[in-house]
Amino acid sequence: MYDYDAIVVGAGVAGLGQAALLQQSGKKTLLVDRWPRAGGRLQPYPQKDGYIIENGLHIVEMGKKGYCHEMAARAGAEIEWGSWTTGGEFYMDGRWVPDAELLKQSEGVMQRFVETLTRIAAMQDADFAAWDNRSVSQWLDHEGISGQLRVLWENATMIMTTIPDADEQSAGECLYIAREAMVKCNRVLAAAVPRRGMLGITEPLTRAFTEAGGTLKLGTVADQVVFEGRKVVGVRLRTDDGSPLAGEWRFRRGTLVTAPLVVLALPVWSLKSVLDMDPRRSPLPPWWIKRIRDIEGERTGLFGFMVATRRPLYEKPNFLSALSTPRTGYPFQGYSPTAYTEDVAPKGRYVLITDSVCEPEEVEDKFNLMAKMEAHWEDIKEMFGFEDGEVEFAWPYYTTGCDGLARKPGLTGNFKPDVEAPGVSGLFFCGDTYRGRGIGIESACYSSLLCFERIMG
Numbered sequence: 275m276y277d278y279d280a281i282v283v284g285a286g287v288a289g290l291g292q293a294a295l296l297q298q299s300g301k302k303t304l305l306v307d308r309w310p311r312a313g314g315r316l317q318p319y320p321q322k323d324g325y326i327i328e329n330g331l332h333i334v335e336m337g338k339k340g341y342c343h344e345m346a347a348r349a350g351a352e353i354e355w356g357s358w359t360t361g362g363e364f365y366m367d368g369r370w371v372p373d374a375e376l377l378k379q380s381e382g383v384m385q386r387f388v389e390t391l392t393r394i395a396a397m398q399d400a401d402f403a404a405w406d407n408r409s410v411s412q413w414l415d416h417e418g419i420s421g422q423l424r425v426l427w428e429n430a431t432m433i434m435t436t437i438p439d440a441d442e443q444s445a446g447e448c449l450y451i452a453r454e455a456m457v458k459c460n461r462v463l464a465a466a467v468p469r470r471g472m473l474g475i476t477e478p479l480t481r482a483f484t485e486a487g488g489t490l491k492l493g494t495v496a497d498q499v500v501f502e503g504r505k506v507v508g509v510r511l512r513t514d515d516g517s518p519l520a521g522e523w524r525f526r527r528g529t530l531v532t533a534p535l536v537v538l539a540l541p542v543w544s545l546k547s548v549l550d551m552d553p554r555r556s557p558l559p560p561w562w563i564k565r566i567r568d569i570e571g572e573r574t575g576l577f578g579f580m581v582a583t584r585r586p587l588y589e590k591p592n593f594l595s596a597l598s599t600p601r602t603g604y605p606f607q608g609y610s611p612t613a614y615t616e617d618v619a620p621k622g623r624y625v626l627i628t629d630s631v632c633e634p635e636e637v638e639d640k641f642n643l644m645a646k647m648e649a650h651w652e653d654i655k656e657m658f659g660f661e662d663g664e665v666e667f668a669w670p671y672y673t674t675g676c677d678g679l680a681r682k683p684g685l686t687g688n689f690k691p692d693v694e695a696p697g698v699s700g701l702f703f704c705g706d707t708y709r710g711r712g713i714g715i716e717s718a719c720y721s722s723l724l725c726f727e728r729i730m731g
């Protein structure tokens with residue numbers, strides 16, 4: 275007799291959705307997360323004064339037409355959306371240039387753009403697979419795209435992948451993202467922000483799970499997945515007592531909680547904290563362990579600011595980008611959450627979120643990061659025309675692995691690890707580093723739906 279029918283480890287967006295779907299399908303489900311809050315890499319912090327602070331730039335690909343919305347709807351959770359992105363603006367030669375202006379700058383550019391989009395909209399899944407191990411630069415060369423049109427595509431694919439260099443971006447993934455946006459939303463990139471920011475996703479998903487009778491244990495660390503032979507039988511769980519001894523010097527194994535089904539809704543680089551990855555002891559096949567080890571370092575980096583002011587620094591629900599900023603030299607992304615939904619700030623206050631996209635090593639070196647953040651701050655003051663004295667607060671953030679596995683050639687589509695563990699029964703995975711496509715949240719929810727369908731057969 276098992277304690278639960280299913281244990282889901284990780285209460286990020288993928289794990290929350292997975293747990294809600296399993297519980298609602300009649301499986302008695304336990305959802306655990308090591309952190310005291312649900313949401314994982316989506317961590318909105320509501321403040322007493324009315325601001326909702328996001329842990330970084332978060333905008334959801336395809337809004338109500340995407341997998342995040344579909345997963346939530348299937349779990350009975352309603353996400354209310356603010357505005358759609360109406361377009362893009364690019365920072366070039368010291369000013370913001372709207373996408374429409376860029377397309378009109380030279381003759382025939384718009385027509386060529388539309389022709390390419392028409393071809394992308396007609397692409398099939400097998401076509402993306404054929405481009406998965408080739409770069410965006412190769413695709414642009416193949417299409418003969420140069421000049422302003424190339425600049426426009428390179429901005430779009432940088433946003434799609436958070437990878438600075440088009441030589442390093444997977445063409446298959448970018449073409450898939452563009453096809454979905456074209457077919458479902460009639461544009462190259464479509465995104466929206468929920469009302470109340472990312473709380474508009476994490477709260478209804480959490481409620482959908484707990485109100486269906488699921489058990490949520492936060493502040494609970496999964497220590498090890500336990501097997502009997504080649505079959506999963508449960509997870510060792512522990513709570514930390516907050517003392518430094520617990521984290522650094524004391525070895526604690528936790529208590530076994532049993533279930534015949536375990537879903538690890540955590541990124542591939544966290545697997546070694548719960549799965550014994552030594553092929554001499556593990557029931558998992560050596561090829562799979564090697565593959566996970568090979569790819570777990572494949573991440574991207576970014577750093578930036580959430581800036582609150584008394585006057586809007588940018589007023590349109592647009593996505594803002596640049597291939598290089600004046601001081602950091604890195605690509606830039608940004609948007610104004612209050613232009614999408616006013617309820618993320620108190621009345622009469624405005625928010626802008628910015629970031630610079632870089633290699634993970636740039637973020638992992640603390641003093642390098644501090645210097646780059648200072649440069650980024652000076653860049654955004656110049657780009658958005660504001661002074662230090664106008665700022666209510668500026669919330670700095672940085673991360674590596676923001677969007678899961680870096681969407682480089684050979685790391686997308688079928689190259690991503692499957693949602694079902696090979697060679698053992700009862701072990702599944704979901705989240706943005708597993709099979710599934712799309713930008714961060716979309717890819718996490720896509721994989722969560724794939725995982726649920728596989729579990730249910």
Ligand SMILES: Cc1cc2nc3c(=O)[nH]c(=O)nc-3n(C[C@H](O)[C@H](O)[C@H](O)COP(=O)(O)OP(=O)(O)OC[C@H]3O[C@@H](n4cnc5c(N)ncnc54)[C@H](O)[C@@H]3O)c2cc1C
Nearest residue numbers: 284286287288308314315330332333496705706714715718
């Ligand atoms: C700064 C930043 C900006 C981003 N911008 C965007 C954006 O604009 N658009 C977009 O689509 N995506 C964006 N993303 C990516 C998006 O947030 C992620 O793709 C998505 O949240 C991943 O969800 P997940 O459920 O797969 O994983 P996670 O959210 O990482 O969830 C995994 C959970 O597992 C838990 N866990 C790990 N190990 C254990 C353990 N041993 N025991 C218990 N629990 C454990 C973690 O605490 C975590 O809560 C951004 C991410 C960041 C960090």
